[in-house]
Amino acid sequence: MIPRPHRIREIRRDTNDTYTFDLVPADDGPPMSFAPGQFNMIYVAGVGEVPISISGDPLEPRATVHTVRAVGSVTRVMCALKPGAIVGLRGPFGTAWPVREAYGSDVIVVAGGIGLAPIRPAIYHLFSYRDNYGKLAILYGARTPRDLLFRRELEKWRSRFDVDVDITVDSPGEDWYGKVGVVTNLIPRAHVDPMETVALICGPEVMIRFTVIALRDRGVAPENIYVSLERNMKCGVGLCGHCQCGPEFICKDGPVFPFSRVERYLKVREL
Numbered sequence: 500m501i502p503r504p505h506r507i508r509e510i511r512r513d514t515n516d517t518y519t520f521d522l523v524p525a526d527d528g529p530p531m532s533f534a535p536g537q538f539n540m541i542y543v544a545g546v547g548e549v550p551i552s553i554s555g556d557p558l559e560p561r562a563t564v565h566t567v568r569a570v571g572s573v574t575r576v577m578c579a580l581k582p583g584a585i586v587g588l589r590g591p592f593g594t595a596w597p598v599r600e601a602y603g604s605d606v607i608v609v610a611g612g613i614g615l616a617p618i619r620p621a622i623y624h625l626f627s628y629r630d631n632y633g634k635l636a637i638l639y640g641a642r643t644p645r646d647l648l649f650r651r652e653l654e655k656w657r658s659r660f661d662v663d664v665d666i667t668v669d670s671p672g673e674d675w676y677g678k679v680g681v682v683t684n685l686i687p688r689a690h691v692d693p694m695e696t697v698a699l700i701c702g703p704e705v706m707i708r709f710t711v712i713a714l715r716d717r718g719v720a721p722e723n724i725y726v727s728l729e730r731n732m733k734c735g736v737g738l739c740g741h742c743q744c745g746p747e748f749i750c751k752d753g754p755v756f757p758f759s760r761v762e763r764y765l766k767v768r769e770l
């Protein structure tokens with residue numbers, strides 16, 4: 500339960516309000532290992548603690564990578580920190596994307612907005628073990644082109660021949676020549692065999708709900724659809740009940756769940 504001090508080694512600005520941090524143990528001790536989908540509780544001195552998913556490559560543990568959107572008191576202060584500053588990490592906590600269980604299957608990743616960050620470690624795993632999967636599709640949607648995360652990396656992924664990467668924005672700017680519309684519009688044409696597909700979804704809850712409907716319409720089996728959920732958290736380890744949804748603790752039983760297990764709680768913002 501005691502946060503381990505980490506030094507900010509590098510900060511990259513992803514969008515207007517979103518930054519990616521490389522964190523290393525302040526005592527130069529061994530780095531944290533984690534499974535794709537897990538999160539840390541990040542403590543910012545004098546302000547508080549927030550759950551943030553790990554967004555880096557699980558096979559590159561030289562730094563613990565987090566992508567943070569400045570939305571409130573803790574995240575705004577964190578996004579104003581400079582390299583060299585110290586934050587505390589507790590974790591990693593929570594369940595993982597079923598990347599090993601999906602060996603032998605096609606995989607479709609559907610991400611919305613900052614939801615690409617928590618799912619990026621699963622994408623790294625899919626690429627590192629590419630031969631273990633059938634077809635791969637990554638569908639990503641953001642509000643505007645300026646809200647797209649990891650733009651250079653998206654271009655790199657798009658240039659690969661072994662993955663179908665499709666991107667759309669709700670509102671295009673003048674410099675956007677790509678697709679326009681919600682991310683669910685991309686599902687009918689994704690290059691996967693629905694009967695053999697495992698789906699990983701991360702984004703706002705309304706996007707999750709419509710994505711699941713579109714995937715089911717295409718014939719993806721409900722038991723093969725996984726989602727990552729967010730709820731306000733305090734302890735992160737199943738003690739305080741802050742994140743509880745019915746019998747499920749999002750911090751400990753999630754954040755990654757089979758959709759069928761949490762479908763009925765998705766409309767509940769806070770209990």
Ligand SMILES: Cc1cc2nc3c(=O)[nH]c(=O)nc-3n(C[C@H](O)[C@H](O)[C@H](O)COP(=O)(O)OP(=O)(O)OC[C@H]3O[C@@H](n4cnc5c(N)ncnc54)[C@H](O)[C@@H]3O)c2cc1C
Pocket residue numbers: 538547549550551552553566567568569570571572573574575613616617728729730731732754
């Ligand atoms: C398991 C898990 C993983 C998460 N992973 C990430 C991640 O990788 N990157 C990331 O940036 N965030 C992530 N979050 C969300 C993040 O924890 C919250 O944005 C953060 O707790 C907000 O804390 P704050 O003190 O900055 O804002 P607060 O002061 O608590 O909130 C201020 C205002 O922001 C609003 N707000 C709070 N959260 C959000 C939100 N997510 N989106 C929009 N408005 C919000 C509140 O309703 C309030 O109006 C994750 C949450 C969970 C549960």
Ligand code: FES
Pocket residue numbers: 731732733734735736737738739740741742743748749750751
């Ligand atoms: S955050 Fe305390 S039980 Fe989940």
